[in-house]
Amino acid sequence: MIAYPDALALLLDAIRPLESESLPLADAARRFLAADLHSPMALPSFDNAAMDGYAVRAHGKPLPAGVSFAVAAMQAAGDTADAFPQADACEIATGARMPEGFDTVVPVERSERRDGQVRFPAEERAGQNVRRAGSDIARGELALARGRRIDTAATMLLAALGVAHVDVVRRPRVAVIATGSELNATGPLPPGGIHDSNGPFLEACFAHWGTDMLTRTRVPDVGDAFAHAVGEAIAARADLIVTTGAVSAGRFDFVPAALASLGARELFHKVAIRPGKPLLATRFDGGPIVLALPGNPMAVAVGYRFFVAPVLRAMAGLFPERPTRVRMAAPLIGRDGLHHFALGRLEHGADGRQTAHAADAQASFRILPFATSNTWLSASDAHAEHADAWPLDPVDAA
Numbered sequence: 001m002i003a004y005p006d007a008l009a010l011l012l013d014a015i016r017p018l019e020s021e022s023l024p025l026a027d028a029a030r031r032f033l034a035a036d037l038h039s040p041m042a043l044p045s046f047d048n049a050a051m052d053g054y055a056v057r058a059h060g061k062p063l064p065a066g067v068s069f070a071v072a073a074m075q076a077a078g079d080t081a082d083a084f085p086q087a088d089a090c091e092i093a094t095g096a097r098m099p100e101g102f103d104t105v106v107p108v109e110r111s112e113r114r115d116g117q118v119r120f121p122a123e124e125r126a127g128q129n130v131r132r133a134g135s136d137i138a139r140g141e142l143a144l145a146r147g148r149r150i151d152t153a154a155t156m157l158l159a160a161l162g163v164a165h166v167d168v169v170r171r172p173r174v175a176v177i178a179t180g181s182e183l184n185a186t187g188p189l190p191p192g193g194i195h196d197s198n199g200p201f202l203e204a205c206f207a208h209w210g211t212d213m214l215t216r217t218r219v220p221d222v223g224d225a226f227a228h229a230v231g232e233a234i235a236a237r238a239d240l241i242v243t244t245g246a247v248s249a250g251r252f253d254f255v256p257a258a259l260a261s262l263g264a265r266e267l268f269h270k271v272a273i274r275p276g277k278p279l280l281a282t283r284f285d286g287g288p289i290v291l292a293l294p295g296n297p298m299a300v301a302v303g304y305r306f307f308v309a310p311v312l313r314a315m316a317g318l319f320p321e322r323p324t325r326v327r328m329a330a331p332l333i334g335r336d337g338l339h340h341f342a343l344g345r346l347e348h349g350a351d352g353r354q355t356a357h358a359a360d361a362q363a364s365f366r367i368l369p370f371a372t373s374n375t376w377l378s379a380s381d382a383h384a385e386h387a388d389a390w391p392l393d394p395v396d397a398a
Ligand SMILES: Nc1nc2c(c(=O)[nH]1)N[C@H]1C(S)=C(S)[C@@H](COP(=O)(O)OP(=O)(O)OC[C@H]3O[C@@H](n4cnc5c(N)ncnc54)[C@H](O)[C@@H]3O)O[C@H]1N2
Pocket: 178, 179, 180, 182, 183, 194, 195, 196, 197, 198, 199, 244, 245, 246, 247, 248, 249, 250, 253, 275, 276, 277, 278, 293, 294, 295, 296, 297, 299, 364
């Protein structure tokens, strides 16, 4: 049986970053930048006032308390005048361009205005309250690095830089196929039936990550519905097909044989992990990667978090995720030779250090511990005093 790091390496070796496309900024939200973006302009692009008040020429020397000036000009935000050679003081608004030669702004609250004169009762520092051109970002400076998600902060920066279109990685095309004759949608269940939770879970995961969801289908364990669904996904040029169930050792576990008969080449089947051991990874030449996850809900959760998410990262051109090393409140118990994944909570101990508590009574069919945890934990040691912690959702990973 293949070890988890080796399985992951084989899988990632089969992935290339997806092509890029140029999108209007608003449509690029939540996408990944395809290339480093260097600033096309300086921000601010001109020296401007940081306060409403009076611009004066201090020439590098403090303004003594009690000094007064004639106010001979007014500069509002958006005004275009760049020099008032006759004026010693200029009324100025926040964001307004500093007229040439003016180097200091005294806020209106620290001034006394009488007719055409302004007086500053206290001493004022030379050069204060001026926002220099390029002091946020210089022209040509790296603004956002390749692989950066266009989050709201990135959108603010790009908008300020006047970037209209961005080169982003196209979204992966994904299909989900849940197998199982026992599966039903919401509503009353027939005897022996269960609600399909893996399909909606994966659909939500892919929506949250940001994929182009081609189809989500539910197929019984008999007949050719599975082969048909795989064929449709290939025809729709899926990059990734994720299936759940029918991948272990039972009579109805038809997925490995069905994929092989469709021409998929096996990368690995069965990984030394728990839960999720029967996982199968295959690929179609010139076509999609198929990750066939075992049907138990926590095998699907682990399969998404530790196999699918690394694939999504690689497709986006991101580096592999790095977990945080944490101390366990009590040793995480696993089985020798298996890499184990567990749910838990990260809490700050009395000493201020972060400590992980594994959730009670975890089992691969139990969903409640997933819904009450705030972290994934992993360890390859059967009696782990320390573990790797991973954000519950890969979207939250650095
Ligand atoms: N003799 C063996 N039996 C089992 C083995 C084994 O190695 N030898 N492995 C166990 C492990 S570990 C897992 S995990 C499961 C995986 O089995 P399959 O991938 O074949 O999955 P199914 O049998 O189809 O389903 C397992 C379980 O999950 C429920 N399920 C399936 N799909 C969904 C869905 N969409 N939503 C909610 N729940 C689902 C299904 O009803 C079963 O209870 O096999 C063990 N057995």
